[in-house]
Amino acid sequence: MDRPVDRRTVTKGAGALAGFAAARALLQQTALAADDSTPTGASEQSLYDRLGGIFAIAAVVDRFSDAIIVNPKLNQNPALKAWNQTEAPTRLPGLKFMRTIWIAALAGGPFTYTGLPLHDAHQRFHLTPEEFDEVGAEIVRALDYYHVPAREKQQLVDAYMLTKSEVATAPQ
Ligand code: HEM
Incomplete structure (x- = not known):
């Protein structure tokens, strides 16, 4: 191959999951993954299933x-x-x-994210809050393109916003 793939982010230690676990815990508090809080007590489909699973994500x-x-x-x-x-x-x-697995795992799908913590993955880019928001706008455009319903769209945007302080690390 004339462009060898840089393998520096292929395997990670167990500590890599710390940031993800924190985000997942936050999302579960707001019922973004499996939602068991319907008035009837009946269990609702996870966000992962409501989005249409791995192919839709x-x-x-x-x-x-x-x-x-x-x-x-x-x-x-x-x-x-x-x-x-x-x-x-x-x-x-x-x-x-990696982004697909990150979202699928966070939304309650049958996957485990094993990549870098988001802070480590993005630190070298010194991303600004404005760049972060522009990526958010692209995500909304993609969700609209595929007619993702308003509630699921809002939940994914909320999940994205929770990562802002980890990802956008440029000095203010
Ligand atoms: C301003 C916003 C963002 C930009 C411009 C951006 C861009 C990038 C770039 C260029 C990389 C480096 C890939 C490499 O190692 O060569 C990366 C890594 C990554 N990003 Fe983002 N990203 C942003 C936000 C996010 C968010 C919010 C998520 C969560 C869904 C995310 C998920 C990931 C993942 C999973 C990786 C790979 C981690 C690994 O190497 O193990 N990114 N991102």
Whole structure:
């Protein structure tokens, strides 16, 4: 292969899950994963099932991940621009996979996220709150494109917003 894949993020220690576990706990408090709090006491489908499972989540991730690469507002930050131009060809497929698993696991699907804590994965990009919000806008556009219902869309946006302090680490 003329572009060897950088394997630095393929395997992680158990400590990598700390940030994810905290986010998952927060989401469960707000009934974003399996929701057992219906008035009848009947168990509702998990957010994962209500979204349509792994294929539906992967389709949304695929779309917003491609949009981020070419969004002019997300090509001003030099580190992000360099990633979009030189690393994306070999790393974007894996990034889409990791994002899909992250969302699927958080939404209550039968998956475990084993990647880097989000803080570690994004620290080198020094992302600003404005860049974070623009990625959020791309996620909403992708959810709208696939006609994800308002409630599920809001729950995913809420989950995304919970990661802001971990991901957007640029000095204010
Ligand atoms: C401003 C917002 C964000 C931008 C621009 C961004 C972009 C990136 C980039 C360029 C990478 C590096 C991939 C590599 O290692 O080569 C990455 C890693 C990653 N991002 Fe994001 N990201 C953002 C927010 C998020 C959020 C909120 C999530 C959670 C759904 C997420 C999930 C991930 C995952 C799972 C990884 C891979 C972690 C690993 O290497 O183990 N990202 N992101």
